[in-house]
Amino acid sequence: MNTVFKSVAFTGMLAALTLSSGCRKQLDVNTNPNIATEVTPDLLLPSAEVNLGVAMGVDIHTTGSFWAEYWTQSPTASQYKDLEQYQPTGNDFDREWAQFYSGTLMDLKKMIQSAESTARPQYIAIGKLLMAYSFQVITDGWGDIPYTQALKGELTDGQILNPQYDPQSLVYDSLIAMTDQALALINPADTRKPATDDVIFGGNMTSWRHFGNTLKLKLYMRLSEVAPDKARTGLTATLAGGGFLTATENAMVTFVATAGNRNPLSGEITALNYTQNQVASATAIDSLNRNNDPRVAFFYDIAVDAICNPAGYIGLRQGDYNQSPSLLLSAPGAITGANANLNCNSAAVVASRRAPVRFLMGYESLFLQAEAMVRTGASGADSMFRAAIRANFTHVGSTAAAANGYIASSYWGRYPTGGSAADQIRHIVTQKWFAMTGIQGFEAWTEFRRTGYPSFLVPSVNSFLGNNFPKRFPYPNTELTRNSNFPGQKPLTDRVYWDIN
């Protein structure tokens, strides 16, 4: 008995030693101290804007610039051969898809929620405009996309983890409506608007209104071939409302040279230890040269020989990467963010770090207005066309005077004033293609798909699609393996809804 007693006493003693405090208190160590649970809208806005810049500025920019034939794969490297073969794989776009949806759009959604609860309508307006802009890029790249059921993963939204795909026509209608909702909220006099946290317009709500109107032009314009009447009606009404981005009003994220704040494409190139994968495509650079276009010196870096002597603006035939690595070729210019010529032009490499990622530009607004005028029969397209060229010249670093010389002397600079509407549209879209050389590759490739202009693009030498051009991005692998409502992969030659070209 004594043994039992001693045992029990000893057990009790030890138990007291080890269980001296309550269980609930011990177990209450499960709140993650490494995250914040609440933030204000001004902390989400810059995050979403810059994330959109990264999503737009790396692989989408490069793929667009390859398929718009501004750039081609350098024979000295091999990163983008699959783009030239027209056989990118689904996982090439996993990152961008996520940067749009769970990155940019989700932060915009949380920002809108936070702005709603704190009564800041200007944040809501900007949030919706950036959402509409982002969704248009996504649907232009992939066609049918998750929209109505997208971004509803949280319990409060019904936890839709496998969103269904919506037809692109429905997405377009919704984006126009969303843009209108945003425009209705804009009030430049509202003092609770963003300031430096808006890294695009610094809280200038008038600029955002212009952005919204220009975005509507861009949305309606994309329907010009598939739904001409709807497009014309929409363009007429939008033109009548006015208030578009002006020549110098550019919606873009400007990056800075500070480490960790640099242009994302230049960041990728730095991470690849300054490998110049992207070089000038002969399609673009030869056309610029033929037109004596002074912008060639900004869109491209001059080719140099082994001891840095300049050798001219030289391109490689699109997709002809099996050429000698000793060929002298032009690299993209600093304004594109893709210059890696550390040896002969380190200033261009440094400037590449500061290159902006462009969303919706002043000159683009003018080109869209010019085309809208032609399509709706309004007057003024010719002067708008010239203004657009001047705006682009000054944006890339050239001068209005140089623009005037170009307008006067070059085939693509001269507006076909007495020509047919089709001829005028051909000129406007082709000139817009020149204007976007290496700086808005995705938009230029998308407009090529809509209109077929410029008509002088050639299939890649190493095309695996024969004489066809790629008409879309492949859906990302993450949708294929995760979304039970994924409707199935599409071949690269499948056109998106508005593409009947």
Add this chain to the structure above:
Amino acid sequence: MKRLLMTCFLLLAVCLGSAMAQNIIRGRILDEKGQGLPGAAVSIKSSPNIGVVTDLDGNFEIAAPASSTLVVQNIGYTSVDILPGAATTIRLQAAAKELSGTVVTALAIRREKRDIGYAATTISSEDLNNGNNVSALSAIQGKTAGVNITSNTGGPGGSTRVVLRGEKSIGGNNNALIVVDGIPINNSNRLAGASSLEQIDFGNRGNDVNPEDIESISVLKGPAAAALYGSAGANGAIMITTKSGRNRKGSGKTEITYSTSYTLSDILKYPEVQNKWGQGDRQHVDNDRRENFSWGLPFDGQFRPWGQNINGQQQVKRYEAQPDNIRSFFNTGKTWENNLSLGGGNEKSSYFVSLNTLQNDGVVPNNFYNKYSIRFNGSTQLNNNFYSQININYLNLQSRTDAQGQALGGVWENILQTPRDIPIWELKDLKNPYNSYFNKDANGNNRYGYYGGYTDNPYFLADAFDNRNRVDRVLGNVNIGYRKGGFDIFNRVGGDIVGDQVFIKTPKYTATPWDAFYAGNNKTSAGGYYQGSTNSQNLYNDLIANYTKQLTKDLSLNVLLGNSLQYFRSNAVSGEINYRNNGLVIADFYNLSNGTGPVTSLNTTNESFLVGVYGSTRLDYKRKIFLEMTARNDWSSTLYLTNASLQRTSFFYPSTSLSYVFTEDWKNNVLTFGKVRASYASVGNGAGIYANNQPGYVRQSIGGNFSTLITFPFNNVPGYTYQGTLASTDLRPERTNSVEVGAELGFFKDRASIDVTYYYNNSIDQILSLPVPSSSGFDAITKNVGDVTNKGLELAVRVTPIAISNGLRWEVFGTYTRNVSEVNRLEGGVRQVVIGGTSDMSITATVGQPYGAFYGIDYLRDPQGRPVIDTNSGLPRLATDKTYLGTFQPRFIASWGTNFKFRGLTLSVLFDTKQGGVFFSNTKRLLDFVGVAKETEFNDRNPYIMENSVYQNAAGAYVPNDRYETDPYLLNTSIYQNASAVHVLDASYVKLREAALSYTLPQKWLKRSAFGNLTIGAFGNNLFIWTAKANKFVDPEVNSGGASNEQGFDFAARPSLRNYGVRLSVSF
């Protein structure tokens, strides 16, 4: 500090020294020939922790109550019970190793193997250290069935992954629990690279334990065995018992043992290379001096200049193959190990002290791995029935290792890319202007003279890129108990405190070439520095009461009740100046104040707490039938939610096992021992720390394909992002249900034995960060999903064909393990979870496939599976989506070994094999690309019609290809780079895992010397490898994912090592 520690140890030793006898039982233990058997363990059956060892003549005396049953145990002999009052002179019967002896079971309770109802094996110190492996975990390889061990490098510092009975968790840890003297220890893998594509693997913490300190390792393979460890026990457990002074011969004496070994290491398997073509790019410049391509002209033996022209001077060599140029880079690794241990004691108290040093110089210049370890183990039995034990181990580890894969400082990748005619050894002198990066021109600018325009001098990388790890670790436990009669109550408190620091220095440099031909090929690095410290504490407390009672003459009962507390906390702080998106201001100054941009700093605290209560009941009927039942309930903080009921954190799980020694009833001269067993267990597991927390906001940081691109604040504007992982609010604990049946058979008095087990494990409700389509706004949700089964067969056979009384003994043994894994279900539309790999080659858990399924981009194939050739280029077209390519699970694992003993001479050999399974080899991809691989010799590099290929005619039909030739140059330099499927290889291998020869000098030679024992020997481990025919590249055990779930992934991983050396061991 060290001196202070030593003083403490000495004081402890003194404190534990007192003892007094009482109720002495005396006896003598004889071997099968009737000779006194020294070193046999005699313990009190009801208190297995109390015991003595027989002296040189086999005599023992033990203090025990007169009513005690004693147990006599000795390795190689069948255990015998001495009932109260029975004769105490006992003659033992020899037994085979597998069947007799003891096993350390869950909670470090030592039990006889006979009465266990599940598979468990014990490996003795001698067997473990046969091959002198520096890793105790790697040393288990081939020695027991049911274990899948992968030793990445096979040398000091590499990771070792131990998986018992297949991967049970899709996203969590699958490594076996490692328990040292009853305390589960930290076995985390220190990986410091940005990703597995550029891994810096400093090894896993389980390898810290000094193998020389280990007395035995018990491998508890199934959940039933480890059920009392709860959560972590689902993966099985490796129970390490360290040495104590008790097993020294003679009582009251001190034994001093000193051993030293010297090991040489070299690379086990080099890739097969071609020796016909040299530097150049056939398509472009045949003899381009900058090239990393060996796609030049065939060798002609003519003199040719090579490398750069420096001020009109250029090196000249013959254009011919350098067959050994890869090999020539590596040094012979050298490891010197010293081990000094002191042990002693009497029947009341014992102590063991050991000092261990290991100094290693790696095969890559400048790599090293140095480990210093001190251990003190002591125990004492007080007069008033109290007893105490203490085990303490301090170790200090310092190592330097090279980065793998495509890291900027990746040594191996740069060696592989060296053209076939470049003499690597001539690049060694980093002051020589033709190799140097830092010679200055007249203007004081750095000029490099290295030949490669696209690669770096591996000697420079090994010199300038400096990755170090420093670990200070204390682990140990204190056990205080009270034991009287059938009662044994003790409290064991222990901990594992690890301080771990990593320092990564990336040099800053810019060098332009001397030679104008190299213009544009600058060597540049912005420089970087990373410093990270992780301090972690694992603290445990077990309070256990154990009661044994002989209920009737035939039936005895053992009841155990316990309470367990586990506390874990880790705090990590790191700062980084990343060379990719930041840089150093001042070169060679490695300090976080020296960044050109803001330093990326990170601090993370994790904390968890677990309370468990458990109990077990064992019934023993006539030492013949054994029934055991366990039950445990845990409360885990990881399931806790503020304001929610405690009930949510609670989970219960039981196990039961039954075994029957049927030869007790059916005596047989052939089958002399037979036992059948069956068990069932269900093991629960809490969630990962904070896994049930909803997402919050963190500082925005945006990644690209190759590095982090944006770190906020952005131009001084702060920015936060909503996290991408949702959490379920109703997380339940994970559960593994397991059934096993087995038999142990001994023939001819255990001259031959078989141990066979079949098991079936089903893991459900797994807590997994399940990927969701980003279109939902999130990338993953943490929830209970999934259903994985592992079923398999384990077989161990041991035969002793010769055992003659003159001391000749020959033994052969083998093991066979087959595990079939299948992911039955994930959730919803998710059919795949990516575990690792690259963007074009995923290692996954995919529904309907075994765990570890490879998915990669293959050729586009027609419905008959034939590759489709593009008519324009003659190259095979690629599929858009990934296809299944096999799994990293081997079809079976087997081993075969033999031991031969004659007097003092011992020879042992062990082979092991894994057959089936695949791995992805980026080494192959790279060697194909640069034209170094032997297989690029195919068809003399002339275009050919690809075997069994088709093309699509104008009508879209697939037509057998008889016209479109494929150019191997284009195939290797473009399509092969994107067709990741081509680089998935058969991972089968056979290895000569260990071989050892030792000789113990006869006692009579040593009589007049100071030595009690002297053994000399030679050993080797990882000595030879035979691989599948397709694998002409690397040892399939190498891995870029360390000991993580990302297995079978050779992303230019460090090659594995062959180790061999000599050893001397003496005792005084």
